């Protein structure tokens with residue numbers, strides 16, 4: 001696979017638990033005495049990955065193949081965070097916001113205890129500290145910047161107040177925002193638990209993004225923006241089905257976190273990339289990023305997403321630069337650090353302030 005955009009990049013939408021190395025899953029399983037359906041990287045990869053377009057619900061089921069290996073294990077959680085930063089640095093990412101559900105990696109103070117684990121002594125709070133530590137060590141080792149976003153889960157509104165409290169506690173240790181992830185096709189309207197958490201986020205100045213309009217109708221996007229006060233929309237492809245809403249969000253400079261490979265394999269979009277919604281976003285010079293979402297499960301890299309945009313959608317170097325600058329402008333860093341990041345991009349792209357889009 002050739003590298004079409006071999007320049008510094010920003011990634012804003014990637015799930016930590018969807019970006020684990022298969023080798024790490026095997027190593028940890030062996031150490032913990034957990035039996036897996038595959039013994040080699042090749043075998044486990046074929047168990048985990050989605051090869052053909054499926055449904056969001058089926059795709060989300062894939063996490064159950066390996067989450068029980070990592071969850072509840074301090075060393076494993078720190079390791080996946082550290083290795084994630086290394087992998088992103090290798091892809092040419094200079095700033096990444098990585099998201100996850102602390103509850104999904106815990107085995108106490110979480111109800112129900114996920115992945116059929118026995119109760120243990122690893123709480124969501126400690127999970128966040130371990131991830132913060134892994135990311136920080138990765139930042140130092142690989143010379144890139146990594147921040148995190150904590151996910152509420154659509155089907156677990158009872159966890160959402162924990163999430164906003166964790167965002168508040170760790171806002172100066174790398175946590176920059178709240179997200180709402182999970183299966184939008186099962187419950188469309190956000191539960192009061194989610195709404196309360198997002199209200200608190202607004203009150204405390206915690207940044208907000210929401211998975212919306214990935215497979216759900218444009219009304220979910222509207223709710224994300226108007227009720228949950230999302231500053232960015234995760235995916236948001238279906239926004240295009242409501243032209244009035246789309247025009248309004250364009251005018252508002254709303255940021256869309258686009259994940260091309262993901263959108264094909266979750267069945268969110270037409271598998272024919274020449275018909276992809278991001279072509280419309282591009283033609284309208286919208287504010288959006290290109291992201292991997294879950295590279296483990298899609299067996300992908302950020303380069304594959306860029307190549308796909310280039311090969312099937314006619315994306316140019318110019319557009320890749322523009323969208324990365326929009327991504328930096330829409331990231332959840334404090335203003336000062338955002339300016340620094342933008343300067344880095346301008347320099348790497350050979351742009352002076354006057355040639356900026």
Ligand SMILES: O=c1[nH]cnc2c1ncn2[C@@H]1O[C@H](CO)[C@@H](O)[C@H]1O
Pocket residue numbers: 015016017018060063099100101104151181182183211214262266293294
């Ligand atoms: O594309 C997606 N849409 C909705 N939810 C997702 C997607 N990818 C991952 N997750 C969900 O987010 C959780 C926290 O990282 C993952 O465990 C998965 O359940």
